Amino acid sequence: MLTYELIKKDDATGARAGILHTPHGDFETPLFMPVGTQASVKAVSPDELRDLGASIILGNTYHLFLRPGMELMREAGGLHKFMRWDRGILTDSGGFQVFSLGALRKITEEGVEFRSHIDGSKKFLSPEISVAMQTALGSDIVMAFDECVPYPADHSYAENSLHRTQRWAERCKKAMTRDDQSLFGIVQGGMYKDLRSESVMRLNEMELPGYAVGGLSVGEPKEMMYEVLEYTTEMMPSDKPRYLMGVGTPDCLVEGVARGIDMFDCVFPTRVARNGMAMTHTGRLVMKNSDFTHDFCVLEEGCGCYACRNGFTRSYIRHLVRAGEIFGLRLLSLHNLWFLVNFMKDMRAAITEGRFTEFRKNFWDKYEYGKKR
Amino acid sequence: MLTYELIKKDDATGARAGILHTPHGDFETPLFMPVGTQASVKAVSPDELRDLGASIILGNTYHLFLRPGMELMREAGGLHKFMRWDRGILTDSGGFQVFSLGALRKITEEGVEFRSHIDGSKKFLSPEISVAMQTALGSDIVMAFDECVPYPADHSYAENSLHRTQRWAERCKKAMTRDDQSLFGIVQGGMYKDLRSESVMRLNEMELPGYAVGGLSVGEPKEMMYEVLEYTTEMMPSDKPRYLMGVGTPDCLVEGVARGIDMFDCVFPTRVARNGMAMTHTGRLVMKNSDFTHDFCVLEEGCGCYACRNGFTRSYIRHLVRAGEIFGLRLLSLHNLWFLVNFMKDMRAAITEGRFTEFRKNFWDKYEYGKKR
Numbered sequence: 001m002l003t004y005e006l007i008k009k010d011d012a013t014g015a016r017a018g019i020l021h022t023p024h025g026d027f028e029t030p031l032f033m034p035v036g037t038q039a040s041v042k043a044v045s046p047d048e049l050r051d052l053g054a055s056i057i058l059g060n061t062y063h064l065f066l067r068p069g070m071e072l073m074r075e076a077g078g079l080h081k082f083m084r085w086d087r088g089i090l091t092d093s094g095g096f097q098v099f100s101l102g103a104l105r106k107i108t109e110e111g112v113e114f115r116s117h118i119d120g121s122k123k124f125l126s127p128e129i130s131v132a133m134q135t136a137l138g139s140d141i142v143m144a145f146d147e148c149v150p151y152p153a154d155h156s157y158a159e160n161s162l163h164r165t166q167r168w169a170e171r172c173k174k175a176m177t178r179d180d181q182s183l184f185g186i187v188q189g190g191m192y193k194d195l196r197s198e199s200v201m202r203l204n205e206m207e208l209p210g211y212a213v214g215g216l217s218v219g220e221p222k223e224m225m226y227e228v229l230e231y232t233t234e235m236m237p238s239d240k241p242r243y244l245m246g247v248g249t250p251d252c253l254v255e256g257v258a259r260g261i262d263m264f265d266c267v268f269p270t271r272v273a274r275n276g277m278a279m280t281h282t283g284r285l286v287m288k289n290s291d292f293t294h295d296f297c298v299l300e301e302g303c304g305c306y307a308c309r310n311g312f313t314r315s316y317i318r319h320l321v322r323a324g325e326i327f328g329l330r331l332l333s334l335h336n337l338w339f340l341v342n343f344m345k346d347m348r349a350a351i352t353e354g355r356f357t358e359f360r361k362n363f364w365d366k367y368e369y370g371k372k373r
Numbered sequence: 374m375l376t377y378e379l380i381k382k383d384d385a386t387g388a389r390a391g392i393l394h395t396p397h398g399d400f401e402t403p404l405f406m407p408v409g410t411q412a413s414v415k416a417v418s419p420d421e422l423r424d425l426g427a428s429i430i431l432g433n434t435y436h437l438f439l440r441p442g443m444e445l446m447r448e449a450g451g452l453h454k455f456m457r458w459d460r461g462i463l464t465d466s467g468g469f470q471v472f473s474l475g476a477l478r479k480i481t482e483e484g485v486e487f488r489s490h491i492d493g494s495k496k497f498l499s500p501e502i503s504v505a506m507q508t509a510l511g512s513d514i515v516m517a518f519d520e521c522v523p524y525p526a527d528h529s530y531a532e533n534s535l536h537r538t539q540r541w542a543e544r545c546k547k548a549m550t551r552d553d554q555s556l557f558g559i560v561q562g563g564m565y566k567d568l569r570s571e572s573v574m575r576l577n578e579m580e581l582p583g584y585a586v587g588g589l590s591v592g593e594p595k596e597m598m599y600e601v602l603e604y605t606t607e608m609m610p611s612d613k614p615r616y617l618m619g620v621g622t623p624d625c626l627v628e629g630v631a632r633g634i635d636m637f638d639c640v641f642p643t644r645v646a647r648n649g650m651a652m653t654h655t656g657r658l659v660m661k662n663s664d665f666t667h668d669f670c671v672l673e674e675g676c677g678c679y680a681c682r683n684g685f686t687r688s689y690i691r692h693l694v695r696a697g698e699i700f701g702l703r704l705l706s707l708h709n710l711w712f713l714v715n716f717m718k719d720m721r722a723a724i725t726e727g728r729f730t731e732f733r734k735n736f737w738d739k740y741e742y743g744k745k746r
Contacts (some may be wrong), residue, residue, distance in 0.1 A: 038693075038698055039692060040698045040700040040701075042700070044700070045700065045703070046683075067695065067696060068666075072666065072667070072688070072692075075667060076669065076686075076688060076689070082686075082688075082692075083689065084683055084685060293441075293445065294448060296448075306418075310419075310420075310457055311457055312457060315441075315445070315449060315455075316412070316449070316455050316456065316457075319412060319440065319455075320412070322440065323412075323440060325412075325413045326415055326416040326699060326702075326703075327413040327414075327415070327417070327418065328413075330699075330703075
């Protein structure tokens with residue numbers, strides 16, 4: 001079972017530093033979780049993940065349910081063993097992915113029937129099947145099977161959806177069988193305060209070991225996301241970890257932490273790496289840009305990532321990206337993951353040392369959102 | 374300057390164990406050189422190359438000449454520094470690639486005019502330009518700019534080509550400027566013993582630090598390749614290293630070593646890795662094969678490669694390959710390179726311990742050529 005220990009609460013904001021105690025180790029929060037969709041964080045090895053400081057990674061139930069499937073994951077002894085990762089794993093429920101299939105899925109109270117994106121075959125996921133799959137995966141944190149309300153959605157749609165999500169969360173709880181796994185409930189309710197409030201209250205009654213905020217970063221303006229996040233986290237219990245799903249740009253991480261979020265995940269760092277982008281404290285670098293042709297500096301001065309500490313230059317990485325060399329996207333993936341994981345550590349230090357507001361101000365002074373050199 | 378030290382000559386065959394003394398280290402021969410065409414051994418880091426025991430890697434002059442170009446390689450301080458590799462580098466001359474362009478190139482006595490495969494622009498390579506580029510690259514071993522005779526070719530074609538290759542080798546020697554670089558001549562002459570003999574004799578007169586056998590493994594039957602190799606190496610000086618270009622399957626390595634070859638290179642191990650194949654002492658494994666679905670053994674029992682020593686199973690690697698995950702081809706590349714580099718080390722030990730004939734027999738007893746499980 002997972003527990004959350006609050007170490008320090010910031011005076012001026014909702015930011016907090018804590019420790020997640022899990023069956024695979026104790027991890028300092030706030031933290032960023034790299035995404036390993038198909039039992040691999042794209043292009044990166046477990047050793048490299050450990051080296052860059054990753055503590056919990058995310059696996060996708062939808063993808064692993066389709067391939068290699070529940071039977072094989074059982075036979076393999078779970079995801080930790082299958083992919084050789086001995087720290088924490090959180091698995092999502094597959095809900096977000098099947099709802100994203102649009103016309104290819106049909107929702108009933110029982111669950112969701114859908115067509116596999118791999119071979120078009122008919123499949124079915126329900127709260128019970130999602131939990132069974134996550135049980136086979138053996139993740140430390142099991143996410144409840146929910147419906148992620150799209151944006152925009154009217155109040156009655158969001159309310160009906162929320163109620164189903166709640167009923168499904170209760171079915172998920174009943175389906176849990178392993179005491180080394182912890183179920184997180186997901187707060188939904190669209191952009192409506194009354195619904196978010198109802199969701200928090202009803203999940204809270206379930207006394208789950210942790211709670212996520214879902215249904216954000218789905219196309220709404222960032223200011224709206226921050227507003228919903230602010231009133232939602234204020235209502236959430238302070239003795240449980242809070243996870244903001246699918247968010248991972250530096251600006252959102254700072255503002256999420258400021259609103260009391262402890263855990264984040266996003267494909268962003270590895271996806272932009274594969275598109276030739278490097279993340280830095282001042283913005284993004286588009287490595288194909290000719291500015292870097294003769295640039296023999298590392299990606300970011302003072303960075304401790306594999307690429308920077310070994311002296312791989314911007315000029316070299318630009319060459320690799322242009323030539324389509326896999327090693328280029330590997331170096332950028334390692335850099336970007338290091339950047340985000342350690343950005344969280346820096347924020348945590350700022351919180352424990354009582355200077356988070358200063359950290360946040362410094363960040364915004366330097367950071368150019370979406371800057372593309 | 375590079376020198377070759379003969380340590381042990383096999384009694385029954387042409388096999389020999391030696392040491393190559395280079396400006397970037399002393400390397401035991403026979404050895405296999407991984408290919409880093411575009412300043413990167415595909416998907417593999419310099420650290421990983423060191424870990425798997427690689428001593429010399431190969432860089433391609435043609436590709437690096439087109440991108441990033443001679444100017445940038447000069448500015449970067451050479452290929453070692455650019456790609457962060459501190460052991461040996463051999464660069465080919467670009468000759469093989471430009472001749473392979475077929476209709477896109479025009480050969481004169483001065484050199485070869487060709488169209489870039491990247492943007493179609495007109496380019497020119499000559500013995501002097503190839504050496505200038507390899508000088509900028511700073512490779513330990515510079516290959517002479519030659520014409521690789523195709524198979525089949527008639528005697529007069531092979532003879533004319535050989536004579537031009539010889540004149541070009543002499544121009545290459547004159548163009549050399551750095552005393553930390555060593556020029557290797559390339560024996561040509563098609564499948565004709567008299568021409569191979571003439572080529573060896575005339576290159577020998579140039580007193581170069583090493584010699585390669587070119588124009589083999591170009592489509593001729595293997596038995597013919599072994600025959601040409603046998604009489605060619607018998608004529609070559611024994612105090613210089615001998616390099617068989619572009620050959621890297623286990624069977625050819627054993628037979629090449631048996632005929633006195635010291636150095637090999639080939640894209641084979643990394644290319645088949647990207648196609649989902651694993652090399653083993655008994656043949657190749659096609660990882661997509663459903664035989665491996667429930668196979669929780671490592672690729673090859675007793676293998677010390679990154680993938681095998683860390684317990685990544687055939688089942689997991691099969692999953693990665695089917696899912697198109699980069700980490701799958703990384704694991705297979707590391708395994709295949711480890712396999713070949715260490716296969717050479719095992720052969721060397723067999724030579725120094727006087728049991729090479731036994732090694733060769735054992736190999737052929739177990740090995741199924743092209744076996745695809």
